[in-house]
Amino acid sequence: MELITILLPQLLHGLVWGMAIALIALGLTIVFGMLDVVNFAHGELYMLGAYFGYVIIQVSHNFWLALCISVVGMGCIGIIIEVVLFRPLYGRDSSFHLLLTFGLGIIFREIARLVWGGNTLRVDMPISATVNFMDMTYPVYRLFILGISILFIGGIIYIFNKTEIGSTIKAAAYDRQMASSLGIDVRKLYTIVFCGGAALAALSGVLMSPIYFVYPTMGIDAILRAFIVVIVGGMGSVFGAVAASIIIAEVESLLSLIISPTMAETMVFGVLIASMILKPDGLFSKTGKREG
Numbered sequence: 001m002e003l004i005t006i007l008l009p010q011l012l013h014g015l016v017w018g019m020a021i022a023l024i025a026l027g028l029t030i031v032f033g034m035l036d037v038v039n040f041a042h043g044e045l046y047m048l049g050a051y052f053g054y055v056i057i058q059v060s061h062n063f064w065l066a067l068c069i070s071v072v073g074m075g076c077i078g079i080i081i082e083v084v085l086f087r088p089l090y091g092r093d094s095s096f097h098l099l100l101t102f103g104l105g106i107i108f109r110e111i112a113r114l115v116w117g118g119n120t121l122r123v124d125m126p127i128s129a130t131v132n133f134m135d136m137t138y139p140v141y142r143l144f145i146l147g148i149s150i151l152f153i154g155g156i157i158y159i160f161n162k163t164e165i166g167s168t169i170k171a172a173a174y175d176r177q178m179a180s181s182l183g184i185d186v187r188k189l190y191t192i193v194f195c196g197g198a199a200l201a202a203l204s205g206v207l208m209s210p211i212y213f214v215y216p217t218m219g220i221d222a223i224l225r226a227f228i229v230v231i232v233g234g235m236g237s238v239f240g241a242v243a244a245s246i247i248i249a250e251v252e253s254l255l256s257l258i259i260s261p262t263m264a265e266t267m268v269f270g271v272l273i274a275s276m277i278l279k280p281d282g283l284f285s286k287t288g289k290r291e292g
Helices: 002-035 042-060 063-089 094-116 140-162 164-174 176-181 186-212 218-233 238-255 261-278
Strands: 130-133 136-139
Touching: 002 042, 002 136, 002 140, 002 164, 002 186, 002 218, 002 238, 042 063, 042 094, 042 186, 042 218, 063 094, 063 186, 094 218, 130 140, 136 140, 140 164, 140 186, 140 238, 164 176, 164 186, 176 186, 186 218, 218 238, 218 261, 238 261
Parallel strands: none
Antiparallel strands: 130 136
């Protein structure tokens, strides 16, 4: 029983963190799958979402209002970024996008440091209750994060596999020229996808802010794991991003029981290296060749 009371909370912690990473990684992998762009600034969208949530909470004293406004607001910022900055670069060498997103990440971090300072900001837990089961006490808010993350991830998987818009996005991602010839507005789909990716990053940022706080470099910590997840799961694979998020988070969480948390974080790179050696294309990589 003592083993359960120690092991079970760590498993749950890993699952919650895995779902938060999955929200970030989903946006990253969907943008890559559709736009063929590796967005190095995606972590800063997560960071800005958390900061926007913090500001709205200070004004309204309502976490749930802040969550909704931040997600919608970052989605709108995603639209602006895609239309103004990304759209002129489509069709050019991928290095242009890499330099753009790398520079955007630096700019966003420095803006956050300039506006809010370099100190860590605290967000109060919106749900302070705990639940008792199996001789263990666990925060209800973490279970809420788990539930809402599963809801959103399930919704995204449903959209991509069961709806017309999902089929259209997948068709355009596979062959954009053919999709355009069939009358599909591919550029509009690009905007929708980038908006959704930014909104998912903001959702994760606000949800995790009461646990991991808010600071200018929080996006770097998150995007590092998200990139590992995307590589391990397979670039462009929605299911792979979710599965790899859980694997990576659980490895880190369980290893922290027997070694220091810092060493546990380092061991995550061991999973990445093993994956790249054994299955370089990712555990759930797509085999189809993209055209256009």
